[in-house]
Amino acid sequence: xxxxxxxxxxxxxxxxxxxxxxxxxxxxxxxxxxxxxxxxxxxxxxxxxxxxxxxxxxxxxxxxxxxxxxxxxxxxxxxxxxxxxxxxxxxxxxxxxxxxxxxxxxxxxxxxxxxxxxx
Amino acid sequence: xxxxxxxxxxxxxxxxxxxxxxxxxxxxxxxxxxxxxxxxxxxxxxxxxxxxxxxxxxxxxxxxxxxxxxxxxxxxxxxxxxxxxxxxxxxxxxxxxxxxxxxxxxx
Numbered sequence: 619x620x621x622x623x624x625x626x627x628x629x630x631x632x633x634x635x636x637x638x639x640x641x642x643x644x645x646x647x648x649x650x651x652x653x654x655x656x657x658x659x660x661x662x663x664x665x666x667x668x669x670x671x672x673x674x675x676x677x678x679x680x681x682x683x684x685x686x687x688x689x690x691x692x693x694x695x696x697x698x699x700x701x702x703x704x705x706x707x708x709x710x711x712x713x714x715x716x717x718x719x720x721x722x723x724x725x726x727x728x729x730x731x732x733x734x735x736x737x
Numbered sequence: 738x739x740x741x742x743x744x745x746x747x748x749x750x751x752x753x754x755x756x757x758x759x760x761x762x763x764x765x766x767x768x769x770x771x772x773x774x775x776x777x778x779x780x781x782x783x784x785x786x787x788x789x790x791x792x793x794x795x796x797x798x799x800x801x802x803x804x805x806x807x808x809x810x811x812x813x814x815x816x817x818x819x820x821x822x823x824x825x826x827x828x829x830x831x832x833x834x835x836x837x838x839x840x841x842x843x844x
Contacts, residue, residue, distance in 0.1 A: 657833075665824060665835035700791040706797070722828020723771040725792055727780035733763055 620645045621726035622715050623708060626638075630735050637703040640728055641695075648693040652726075653718040656689060656700045658711035659730075666711075666731030671698055675679050705735045739763050739827050741768055743836035749844040757810040758839045760825035765805045769829035772810045775838075776821045784808065784823075815841070 636656040640654070646688035647654065669679040671689045679687045688701040702709060713733055718728040740763035750756050760770065768788040775809035783792045785801035786810060798813040804809040812819055820843055 653838075664837050665826070667831075667833040678831060716780075718833075722769060722833055723783060723785055723786045724781075725783040725786075725828065730780055 620717055620726045622717065622726060624713060624731040626726045626731060626733070628732055628734060630705055630733060631737050632706055632735055633704055634716075636700070636705050636709060636733055638700045638713055638715075638731065638733070639697050640699070643696070646693075647691060647696050647698065649673060650717075651719065653720075654689075654691065654698045655718045657714045657716060657717050659714065660711045662705050666712050668700065668702075676689070680688075681724075690724075707735050709733070710735045738832055739766065739830050739834050741825055741834050741836040743823075743825055743839050745839060746837060747840040747842060748766045749809075749842050750758060750815050751844045752815055752817055754844075755817045756819075756841060758823055758825075758841075760803075760808045760809045760810070760828045760836050761807075762827055765771055766827040766829035769827055770801075770803065770808045771826045773824045773826065774819075775823045775824065781824060791793050812841075 621643045623641045653670040656668040659665050666723045669689050671677045686703045690712050691698040712730045714730045715728040716724040718724045742761045770788045772785040775781045784795050790799045800811045802809050822838045822840045824838050
């Protein structure tokens with residue numbers, strides 16, 4: 619049974635960089651059938667895809683976030699990470715990592731981590 | 738981005754009721770439409786994928802139908818554990834996009 623767990627600071631200052639890591643257990647990121655993704659949720663904008671990465675390093679970023687987002691994978695640690703630069707209050711959200719199948723749905727999500735952008 | 742519109746945004750129902758939630762896409766997503774259930778403080782849980790396939794372990798009272806732009810999630814007989822928020826998600830286009838949610842509340 620695949621399990622995902624987000625980790626990282628819960629508070630980030632405006633203009634700084636948000637960094638989160640998703641640790642995967644119960645399966646290997648390497649050579650996987652999944653795309654590894656980040657999705658965030660806010661009361662105002664709802665659920666929003668940020669981007670995905672394949673174990674080869676192939677990435678997709680939502681165009682409106684592309685200039686600020688980097689998703690990377692560390693197959694040796696069975697982890698993937700999110701960096702979002704120049705954050706503002708609008709980036710305050712619950713951030714989820716997930717494993718997406720080729721048809722674009724996910725039956726494996728982390729529990730989520732709340733990140734607040736505030737000075 | 739493909740806009741996903743759910744209706745209603747909330748509904749009140751009783752245990753045993755038949756509940757229907759609709760989702761409309763701003764353009765055809767073929768059958769690449771998925772449904773999730775979310776409870777407070779939890780991650781979304783996959784119920785239905787590619788319009789009508791029931792995820793393993795999900796009770797058979799949940800069903801999905803539709804194709805193109807119009808889709809439906811039906812709960813045939815609402816149970817106490819079904820009070821939650823339901824989201825549709827299209828996976829035909831990038832970025833993946835979600836509906837605004839339908840909150841099912843106790844009448």
